[in-house]
Amino acid sequence: MTAVKHEWRKHEKELYCPKQQAVQVTVPSMKFLVLYGAGNPNHAAFADDIEALYSLSYGIKMLPKKGV
Numbered sequence: 001m002t003a004v005k006h007e008w009r010k011h012e013k014e015l016y017c018p019k020q021q022a023v024q025v026t027v028p029s030m031k032f033l034v035l036y037g038a039g040n041p042n043h044a045a046f047a048d049d050i051e052a053l054y055s056l057s058y059g060i061k062m063l064p065k066k067g068v
Helices: 044-062
Strands: none
16 A cells, blocks of 8 residues: 655645735644643653654654555
8 A cells, every 4th residue: 555645735735825015815724733831842752752742743644654
């Protein structure tokens, strides 16, 4: 089974490729991985959270390549 690459520049062009002038766009419902928190981004806790977020998002990104 081959994974189909989602080409966001073609499918969501109006969201990610801005025009020269301001336009109103309707953003569809989407899912995101989010970190909630407050404080200094130079602390170790922030680096740990970013590392976990990156590991999780990279794993999800690679699932189609593994045939899942």
